[in-house]
Amino acid sequence: MINITLPDNSVRIYPKGTTSLEVAKSISEGLARNVLSAKVNGEVWDALRPINSDATIKLFTWEDAEGKATMWHSSAHLMAEAIEFFYPGVKFGIGPNIENGFYYDIDFVDYTISSDDFKKIETKMLEIAQKKNQFIRKEVSKTEALDYFTKKNDTYKLELISDLEDGTISLYESGNFVDLCRGPHLADTSSIKAIKLLSIAGAYWRGDEKRKQLTRIYGITFPKQKELTEYLAMLEEAKKRDHRKLGKELELFAFSQKVGMGLPLWLPKGADLRMRLEEFLKKVQKKAGYLQVMTPHIGNKELYVTSGHYEKYGKDSFQPIKTPEEGEEFLLKPMNCPHHCEIYNIKPHSYKDLPIRLAEFGTVYRYEQSGELHGLTRVRGFTQDDAHIFCRPDQVKEEFLSVIDIVLYIFKTLDFKDFVTQISLRDPNNKEKYIGSDENWEKAENAIKEAATEKGLKTVVVEGEAAFYGPKLDFIVKDAIGRNWQLGTIQVDYNLPERFELEYTGSDNQKHRPVMIHRAPFGSMERFVAVLLEHCAGKFPLWLTPVQAILLPISEKYMEYSKKVLHLLNISDIRTEIDERNEKTGKKIRDAELQRIPYMIILGEKEEAEGNISIRKQGEGDLGTFTIEEFVKMINIEVNNLIEF
């Protein structure tokens, strides 16, 4: 008999070789039906894997991330089985679960396959799933494993096996399909009730572009049809919010092949929005002691040789441009920091001057591979809300606190309620990979951790993720429909102060090297606008939206009165437009609603006679009649409530 400890610390006694499924059954039939896998002594196991000694276990159902992972991993096997049925002789690469579903990389050899084939594969998968095939784990020797896949002529599996150690190899059999797999898997296929294959794409074997490209098929499964329906609705919603679509519809930005791919054109409304965001941040930064600077769009190649960026990222820059006479080489600015270092170096600094915070909305250009470009989130020319803080090592923590305050304020103002931060530290086993003294690294890493703790941030610490030049703190927000976006970043840098020989004179009258902090709360204006646009589905907060109110005269007869109102609102700093078209009110309202204009003001006989206005709120409907003064006051209160720092 063995003792099984459950998460509530209760201990139950079972025969040796019991499975977590049996444990679940002994608790309740319902739990047994829902259990997908279990954590046994810290490791996720199949629900059917026998437990042979005392163990602490936690059962996973669909509600747990681990349960979903197990289901999706098994679903990948199920898909492989269905594919092997239709395309015998295909070779399988890897088929893992991912954040939302799973994929399998497959070499289809001589077959061609497209998304048109998904339907039949899905149907076959459901058919197999209903057979309730168990997933049977077999631990095999390396020789046995090699034998099996040699017979199958599955070269990819053979390569994977050859990298594994003997004694650690397991196969999983389910129905007619056997796969090399670490597991864990479902007890059987019957809990997979709803299946959708989502997309098909090429993927290099082992992510290496020099190796063969396999066909990757993505899919997702659920234990209930309803959940699949909901998931597909979420994808639809994401499609509706796509910033590329909304950007076009709301006339915020555009691209032109003639101008060049990946080079956004900001249309009047988009430019208005972006400038408002910039002004907003400038105001906050001014309060936080930043100094605004400006630097040119090109810089001498030597500048980037000095910074080290040319060597590391030269291939990702546009080709240098040359002066016709001297043959001097210039690069389109790929980043602002070297310029800011040179500004720091313009004059000598005392320790009393620090920190010096130089800020710039600096437009930079990077050569992104053509296949990588994507709307505003991945472009070849973009503007960073950049700043570089030059400070003493003992000031790092305080500066982090201050930057965190700015980021939190921005998130609050723009209604990003859900976010986590990631602290990236150096790999403790590979300290020689990094530049800068042990002492400084330790100081900076502790400063970041302390700052995050003091601000009560939800934090994930990842070792080995730091840049070679310093540790960093990244902000990852969850948008309105649950997707994660990495936005702001704060990074410590020991490298550039070294390379640019930055100095300050300490109280000891000796020269010291300042620490540099890079930070960009938005990341880039382009990316941030894209994320914000998708987050709010085009309904920007009132203080930010390009047009706050639109006047809708019932007919031409009320045009004169409408223009009077327009003038009054505009001099009250309410961004107002007027719909002068000869259209019915219903049409004007519809168009204003689609343009996501927060307030529609309807003006007809009644309003003109009484000298007031009727207000309709976007998405809500008629609010009734107000005086102009009341409306102005209402708007001002709403705006001020939103942006008080």
Add this chain to the structure above:
RNA sequence: GCCGAUGUAGCUCAGUUGGUCAGAGCAGCUGAUUUGUAAUCAGCUGGUCGGGGGUUCGAAUCCCUCCCUCGGCUCCA
């Protein structure tokens, strides 16, 4: 850059096996209408069907090639 898909008026999309197939709705323009909370009516103007080759008596439709876009891969200071 690589694999796959796609590319038809400003926008969203129809176009059967190559043969009045250059279309619709919206937008735009003109006129009528003078309008009360999500589309008033009528008429008109828009396109060398992504570019360039080729096959054919004949190509939006078939083939080749290049380009953009989309989904991934790789990359991302």
